[in-house]
Amino acid sequence: MYAFLPALILFLAFCASVWQDRRRFRNAVLLGLTLTSLAAALLAQARHLPDTPAMIVYAAVLLVPALGVLVLGAALILNGVTVIRKEGARPATLLSLLLGLAIYGMVVLVLLAGRPNASSGYLAFVVAALLLSAYLSFLCLCFLGYAWLYGRIPARGGVDFVVVLGAGLIDGERVPPLLAARLRRGLAVHDRQVAKGRPAPVLLASGGKGTDEKLPESTAMARWLVENGAPPERVWEEDRSRTTEENLVFSQKIMSDAVPGYRCVVVTNNFHAYRAAMLARRAGVNGQVRGAPTAGYYLPSASIREFVAVFWEHKVVNLTICALLAGMALGAFLLDALYR
Structure with missing residues (x-):
C-alpha cells in the first residue's frame, strides 16, 4: 500500500492549496499530479490482483x-x-x-516511427x-x-458586489446572447x-467602449439589468x-473605495471562469468567479483558447520545460550518433 503514499501526500497538498486560495493555478497541477500518481500506484498494484480486477485496472489506466x-x-x-459553419472561419x-x-x-x-528503415533523426x-x-496534454487536462x-x-456567505464582465456588443450598442447569459447569472x-434577507449587492457592470462600439459596454449592460428588474x-x-485584466483592476478600485473590506462575486461565462479567477487573484479582487452557461458547440474552441492564454501567462516556466524536453530528445540523438 506504500505505492499510494505519493498520491495521498499530493492530494493533501491539493486540499491545503485549495483551502488557502482556490484560484491558484498550482491547484490544477496538484490535482493532475495526484491523479497521475494514483494511476501509477494502481498499475503497480495490479499484478497482485486476480486476473479480472487486474484487467479492469489495466484497461482503465492504459486502454x-x-x-x-x-x-x-x-x-x-x-x-x-x-463551429466554422455557425461562426465562420477565423x-x-x-x-x-x-x-x-x-x-x-x-x-x-508514431506509426511511421515503427518502420524498419526509420532514421535515428x-x-x-x-x-x-x-x-x-x-x-x-498534462497541463491542458489539469486546467480543464x-x-x-x-x-x-x-x-x-453574502457579497457586497456582483461584478459582471463585459463582452462585445451587437451593432456597437446591443447586448449579445453570450453577454446576456452573464448578466442573467449576475442578476440571479x-x-x-x-431572497435570503441579506442586503442587496451592487451590480457592477464592467466594460469600456471599443473602437467599433457606439457606447461603453457597461452602459448597455446597465440598461439590460434595469430593463430586466434590477433596482x-x-x-x-x-x-x-x-481587457479582462482591466475589468478586474478598475472594478477592484471602485469596490475598495466604496466598501473597504468588501466581498464580491465576479460573473463571466463558464469557459472563462477559472482564468478570470486567476486574474482576479492577481488584481487583488476579494471574491470568487462564477460562470454563466455557454452554447455547447462553442465550449471546445473557447476552452482551448483559455488554456493557451494561461500557458502563455506562465510562458517563462512552460517554455523552459518545453526546451528541456526537446533538448533531452536531441541529446539522446547526438549520443546515439556519437557512439554508433
Missing part, C-alpha cells in the same frame, strides 16, 4: 486513455466543422479543428514531439479538470441574496476597461 485520444480527435474535428474558430487534426497527425508520426523528432505533446471543479465549488446572484440605484458602471 481507455489510448482510445479516448482517438475519440477526442474525431470529436474535435467534428466540433471544428460545426483563427479563433479553427482551434478545435486544428487540435483534432494535430492529434491524428501525432498518431501518424526521425526517431529523435518523434520522441521530442511525444514529450512535448505529453507535457501540453480543475476549471470544471472550480465552477462547482460554492461561494459562501443578486436576487438570491435578497436602478443598485446598478453601477465601470466604463474604462478594455
Whole structure:
C-alpha cells in the first residue's frame, strides 16, 4: 500500500492549496499530479490482483486513455466543422479543428516511427514531439479538470458586489446572447441574496467602449439589468476597461473605495471562469468567479483558447520545460550518433 503514499501526500497538498486560495493555478497541477500518481500506484498494484480486477485496472489506466485520444480527435474535428459553419472561419474558430487534426497527425508520426528503415533523426523528432505533446496534454487536462471543479465549488456567505464582465456588443450598442447569459447569472446572484434577507449587492457592470462600439459596454449592460428588474440605484458602471485584466483592476478600485473590506462575486461565462479567477487573484479582487452557461458547440474552441492564454501567462516556466524536453530528445540523438 506504500505505492499510494505519493498520491495521498499530493492530494493533501491539493486540499491545503485549495483551502488557502482556490484560484491558484498550482491547484490544477496538484490535482493532475495526484491523479497521475494514483494511476501509477494502481498499475503497480495490479499484478497482485486476480486476473479480472487486474484487467479492469489495466484497461482503465492504459486502454481507455489510448482510445479516448482517438475519440477526442474525431470529436474535435467534428466540433471544428460545426463551429466554422455557425461562426465562420477565423483563427479563433479553427482551434478545435486544428487540435483534432494535430492529434491524428501525432498518431501518424508514431506509426511511421515503427518502420524498419526509420532514421535515428526521425526517431529523435518523434520522441521530442511525444514529450512535448505529453507535457501540453498534462497541463491542458489539469486546467480543464480543475476549471470544471472550480465552477462547482460554492461561494459562501453574502457579497457586497456582483461584478459582471463585459463582452462585445451587437451593432456597437446591443447586448449579445453570450453577454446576456452573464448578466442573467449576475442578476440571479443578486436576487438570491435578497431572497435570503441579506442586503442587496451592487451590480457592477464592467466594460469600456471599443473602437467599433457606439457606447461603453457597461452602459448597455446597465440598461439590460434595469430593463430586466434590477433596482436602478443598485446598478453601477465601470466604463474604462478594455481587457479582462482591466475589468478586474478598475472594478477592484471602485469596490475598495466604496466598501473597504468588501466581498464580491465576479460573473463571466463558464469557459472563462477559472482564468478570470486567476486574474482576479492577481488584481487583488476579494471574491470568487462564477460562470454563466455557454452554447455547447462553442465550449471546445473557447476552452482551448483559455488554456493557451494561461500557458502563455506562465510562458517563462512552460517554455523552459518545453526546451528541456526537446533538448533531452536531441541529446539522446547526438549520443546515439556519437557512439554508433
